[in-house]
Amino acid sequence: MRILIAPNSFKDCLTATQVAQAIETGIHRADPGIDTILVPMADGGQGSVDAVLRSTDGERRTISVMGPLGTPVQGVLALLDEGKTALFEMASASGLELVPLAERNPMRTTTFGTGELLCAALDNGAERVIVGIGGSATNDGGAGAAQALGYALLDKEGNPIGLGGGNLHHLDRIDVTNVHPRLKEVSVEVACDVTNPFTGLEGASHVYGPQKGATPEMVRQLDANLEHLARIVERDLGITIDQPGAGAAGGLGGGLVAFAHAKLRRGIELIADAVHLRDRMKGVDLCITGEGAIDGQSAFGKTAVGVAKVGRELGIPVVAVAGSRGKDAHRVIESGITAYFDVTPRPIGLEEALASATENIAETAEQIVRLFNAGRIK
Numbered sequence: 001m002r003i004l005i006a007p008n009s010f011k012d013c014l015t016a017t018q019v020a021q022a023i024e025t026g027i028h029r030a031d032p033g034i035d036t037i038l039v040p041m042a043d044g045g046q047g048s049v050d051a052v053l054r055s056t057d058g059e060r061r062t063i064s065v066m067g068p069l070g071t072p073v074q075g076v077l078a079l080l081d082e083g084k085t086a087l088f089e090m091a092s093a094s095g096l097e098l099v100p101l102a103e104r105n106p107m108r109t110t111t112f113g114t115g116e117l118l119c120a121a122l123d124n125g126a127e128r129v130i131v132g133i134g135g136s137a138t139n140d141g142g143a144g145a146a147q148a149l150g151y152a153l154l155d156k157e158g159n160p161i162g163l164g165g166g167n168l169h170h171l172d173r174i175d176v177t178n179v180h181p182r183l184k185e186v187s188v189e190v191a192c193d194v195t196n197p198f199t200g201l202e203g204a205s206h207v208y209g210p211q212k213g214a215t216p217e218m219v220r221q222l223d224a225n226l227e228h229l230a231r232i233v234e235r236d237l238g239i240t241i242d243q244p245g246a247g248a249a250g251g252l253g254g255g256l257v258a259f260a261h262a263k264l265r266r267g268i269e270l271i272a273d274a275v276h277l278r279d280r281m282k283g284v285d286l287c288i289t290g291e292g293a294i295d296g297q298s299a300f301g302k303t304a305v306g307v308a309k310v311g312r313e314l315g316i317p318v319v320a321v322a323g324s325r326g327k328d329a330h331r332v333i334e335s336g337i338t339a340y341f342d343v344t345p346r347p348i349g350l351e352e353a354l355a356s357a358t359e360n361i362a363e364t365a366e367q368i369v370r371l372f373n374a375g376r377i378k
Contacts, residue, residue, distance in 0.1 A: 001376075002035040003027055003369070004281050004316075007290035008303035009040075009047050010323045013354050014361075016040035016051045022358045023288050023321070026365030031373060039280055041289070043303050044191020044267020045134030046091050049078045055275040056080055058087075063120050065113035066148075068094045068137040069103060070163065075117045077124075080274060085128045086121035087274060090114040090249060091135035094144075096212060099137045104213030106139035106205075106222060107166030111252055115148025118260065122182040130270050131256065132191045133249035139209055139222045140165040141198070141229045141241075142255015150179040151259055165205075165250065166218075168225035174236040188260040191267030193302075196247030198254040199227045204247035212250070226251050233258045268306030278310050286372055287311050288365060290321035294342070296328025299335040308336035319372075321364050323357065341368065 005027075007019040014022070020038045027034055039055045042048035053060055058080040067073035075093040079086055091097065093113030096104070114131075121129045138144070143153060144163050152175035153161050161170040197203045205214065205223035214222060229251075230241045237258060245264040246254030256262035272278070281287060289307040291298070299305055304320040311318035317338040322329075325342040332340060343360040344353055353360075 001031070001033070002037065002284045004037045004039060004284045004287040006039040006041050006277065006287060006307050007321070008042060008292075010292040010357060013292065013323065013357050016042060016047060017054050018358065019290060019361060022361035023290070023365040026362035027369050029362065029366045030369035034369070037280055037284065039275055039277060041268070041275070041303050041307060042271050043193060043306075044132040044270055046089055046095070046132070048132045048191070048267070048271055049076055049087060049089055049092075052080065052087055052271060052274050053078055061120070063117065065093045065116040066110070067098050067113055068109040069099060070110065073098055073113060075113055077117055077120055079124060079126070083125055085130065085274065086124065086126035087130040087132070088117045088121065089132040089134070090252060091132070093117050094138050095135045096137040097135065104137065106137070106209055106212040106214050106250060107218055108164040109138045109140070109212070110144035110163040111138045111140055111142055111255070112144035112148045112163055114252065115145030118145065118188070119148060119180055122180055122186060126186060128187045128189070130189050130191065130274060131262070132267065133252050136208070136249035136252060137212055138165065138252065139205055139212060139214065139250035141168065141204070141226045141251035142259055143168060143229060145252065145255060146259040149183060149259060151176060152178065165222045165225055168229045171229060171232050174232060176237075183260060188256060188262035189270055190253055190256050190262045190264050191270045192245040192248045192253050192264040193267050194248050195244040197244065198230055198242040198246035198251055199223050202247070204251040207247065208250060230254070266306070268303050272306060272310060277307065278314070281310055281314055281316060284316060287316055287318045288321065288368065289318055290361070292323045293326055294320060294322040294329045294332055294340050295326025296331045298329070299331040304337060305332055305335045308332070312336040319368055321361060323353065
């Protein structure tokens with residue numbers, strides 16, 4: 001018997017690898033003879049690089065790039081499939097965690113370092129680039145990334161505008177003369193699981209700006225600046241930015257569409273491709289996946305349902321474990337999950353739940369396998 005173990009992390013508790021190892025422990029308690037295949041998963045957000053590298057023979061590169069405040073940080077790039085595919089998280093270059101609370105100001109923060117990571121992927125010969133854009137500290141519409149890629153964002157005097165979303169109102173025209181020569185040769189795909197538009201009350205600035213330090217006045221200015229950027233992009237590049245998901249990561253989703261000809265895709269689909277989940281799942285008897293919480297929203301493309309989609313196509317049962325079970329969790333059954341279990345054995349406080357998560361996951365996995373084995377007895 002073979003079981004594929006493909007969970008996401010339990011956020012603020014265990015990494016995807018730790019969850020997978022806990023599941024494996026429980027499986028082997030039930031039946032030491034079962035072959036297990038560990039494929040830690042992610043949804044394109046923070047932790048995706050580590051999860052993919054754990055599941056593949058990829059190479060990790062650390063690259064000095066410009067951080068969100070203009071100072072150097074160490075960005076991380078994963079090279080997969082013998083360098084043909086590159087994967088990185090914008091958060092490692094332009095993430096909110098890189099900015100001290102007192103210095104959070106999306107008028108200033110820039111995605112320039114994200115553009116530098118993309119350049120590094122191009123310079124390393126990648127033919128496909130996957131960009132995870134969760135955890136952003138920025139609201140510049142991807143303008144900083146564009147500047148790193150060689151786009152000249154110029155004011156009325158022909159001088160480069162400054163970095164950060166607060167300077168976008170100075171933009172008068174875009175010069176493409178010195179854009180990275182390999183940019184048109186690669187496929188850029190963005191892991192994006194939100195549908196926010198580029199601008200407006202549901203857009204990047206209004207929805208996400210405050211958590212990055214924007215005051216109400218900043219929000220209004222940033223939104224107006226993104227509207228201005230979108231108009232100039234459409235005029236000079238012939239590309240309409242505003243599509244569902246364009247507002248992700250302070251407009252970086254739309255910026256990568258405009259400046260890197262990127263496609264916005266569900267994160268779990270991209271990570272599943274990167275770790276060759278379909279190939280690894282072929283021939284197994286059971287798949288156990290999981291994530292920190294399962295609720296009605298999980299049916300709209302979170303990790304467990306993404307894994308289950310592959311399982312359903314291959315005719316393989318997929319069981320999910322979760323740290324908690326929320327409202328309308330039953331909807332995941334309609335999306336392909338065979339069964340789901342929350343791992344908390346009784347009503348307990350958060351602190352105890354976090355401390356006992358590893359054992360609770362193992363115990364739940366053990367009981368899943370015992371039941372599954374019982375059903376196989378003839």
